[in-house]
Amino acid sequence: MPNPSLLILPGDGIGPEVMAEVRKIIDWFEAKRGIAFDVSEDLVGGCAYDKHGTPLHDDTMARAQEVDAVLLGAVGGPKYDNLDFSVKPERGLLRLRKEMDLFSNLRPAQCFDALADFSSLKKDVVAGLDIMIVRELTSGVYFGEPRGIFEEGNERVGINTQRYTESEIDRVARSAFDLAMKRGKKLCSMEKANVMESGILWREVVTEVGKDYPEVELSHMYADAGAMQLTRWPKQFDVIVTDNLFGDLLSDLAAMLTGSLGMLPSASLGAPMNNGRPKALYEPVHGSAPDIAGQGKANPCACILSFAMALRYSFDMGDEADRLEKAVNDVLASGVRTADLLNEDGITPASTTEMGDAVIKALDASL
Ligand code: NAD
Ligand code: IPM
Ligand code: MN
Numbered sequence: 001m002p003n004p005s006l007l008i009l010p011g012d013g014i015g016p017e018v019m020a021e022v023r024k025i026i027d028w029f030e031a032k033r034g035i036a037f038d039v040s041e042d043l044v045g046g047c048a049y050d051k052h053g054t055p056l057h058d059d060t061m062a063r064a065q066e067v068d069a070v071l072l073g074a075v076g077g078p079k080y081d082n083l084d085f086s087v088k089p090e091r092g093l094l095r096l097r098k099e100m101d102l103f104s105n106l107r108p109a110q111c112f113d114a115l116a117d118f119s120s121l122k123k124d125v126v127a128g129l130d131i132m133i134v135r136e137l138t139s140g141v142y143f144g145e146p147r148g149i150f151e152e153g154n155e156r157v158g159i160n161t162q163r164y165t166e167s168e169i170d171r172v173a174r175s176a177f178d179l180a181m182k183r184g185k186k187l188c189s190m191e192k193a194n195v196m197e198s199g200i201l202w203r204e205v206v207t208e209v210g211k212d213y214p215e216v217e218l219s220h221m222y223a224d225a226g227a228m229q230l231t232r233w234p235k236q237f238d239v240i241v242t243d244n245l246f247g248d249l250l251s252d253l254a255a256m257l258t259g260s261l262g263m264l265p266s267a268s269l270g271a272p273m274n275n276g277r278p279k280a281l282y283e284p285v286h287g288s289a290p291d292i293a294g295q296g297k298a299n300p301c302a303c304i305l306s307f308a309m310a311l312r313y314s315f316d317m318g319d320e321a322d323r324l325e326k327a328v329n330d331v332l333a334s335g336v337r338t339a340d341l342l343n344e345d346g347i348t349p350a351s352t353t354e355m356g357d358a359v360i361k362a363l364d365a366s367l
Helices: 015-033 046-052 058-066 089-099 166-182 197-210 223-232 244-257 301-313 318-333 352-365
Strands: 005-011 038-041 069-074 104-110 130-136 144-152 155-161 186-191 217-222 239-242 265-272 278-284
Touching: 005 015, 005 058, 015 069, 015 301, 015 318, 015 352, 046 089, 058 089, 069 089, 069 301, 104 166, 104 244, 104 301, 130 166, 130 244, 166 186, 166 197, 166 239, 186 197, 186 223, 186 244, 197 217, 217 223, 223 239, 223 244, 239 244, 265 301, 278 301, 301 318, 301 352, 318 352
Parallel strands: 005 038, 005 069, 069 278, 130 239, 186 217, 186 239
Antiparallel strands: 104 130, 104 265, 144 155, 265 278
8 A cells, every 4th residue: 555645835934834843743653653654745825936927836736636635834925915816826725725626624723721821812711612613615705706806987896706506505514514423513504694695595505404414403693693602602612614704704713712823723625535535635724924934933833733634534543633632732731832822021932943843752752
């Protein structure tokens, strides 16, 4: 059996910095656990534009379709802000998601015990928090037609279209119900059925799918009220399913419940391939963080935890994923923190590399 294959796309800004730490973790699993991957690396985003004039070369796209899993750092940055929309770094990431048909984006928000004190919310509200946001990722207003900037009379109009088919809602709802079955058997669906027809259809289809999952307690919430409830008492939720744009906003919000955007991983999953594994891309929820890029300040945990999700969802290695997540928690508990996880003066933050090294040490201690 060949080793499972991984395509690594570090991208821009802090992407390569946090991915360098993941490479150490991958090497550790090979050296200490005998779990070897066939790793290749390529460009995406602004760096791909710099080399090829496109944020995602066709060869990279083709490779992404072949491998067992893709790991991505982050794309974008001020250097590329004025590029034509069609070649912006973000288009590279959106093309990967769309062409790999990664319709189910899992964004867990888990409050590590060691960080309960750090959240901007009260400790009671976040301690022990463990929720999963399932964001639809290949449709909705991100991709709907018509779209563009058009002339209308003597002014311009910017248009994007929120569009969902029943089958698109059905498949992401099923992925969320399947997850709920493996977790707390509670699913809350969020849309705005009070003002949007696509929201009405969303609610109808999710309710219909729910009939196949009688054990799951299904509820519905308007997405604005959902945002409020997420900050008021997030522990009322287990799994949340929502559309592409609401999921983008709600997952950033949920990230801050846990302390920092630098902690939140994600998995983007599609239909099973011939080998039974889902098409998959793993990436931190955060972006390229231009404000701290190149300074060794970035928190690599979100990217490291994204690799843990790859172990769990692509490679059926839940125990090894648990081991890696525990190592991260142990490091945080020991007081080693990057700057985004510190608010007291006088404590020296760990650098990106020091944080990665500390996780390796904690992994060693787990043997
Ligand atoms: P961002 O997530 O890059 O940064 C927001 C804030 O969080 C910044 O202050 C940053 O320093 C901090 N932060 C983010 N990740 C961190 C980490 N690992 N450690 C410590 N601090 C961290 O969002 P933004 O500033 O809105 O966007 C910057 C660029 O990234 C834009 O070009 C945007 O399009 C892109 N972006 C890319 C992705 C992606 O590649 N998946 C996601 C979001 C944004
Ligand atoms: C995310 C990002 C992306 C999105 C951008 C960079 C295309 O914000 O992954 O959350 O909007 O989906
Ligand atoms: Mn986002």
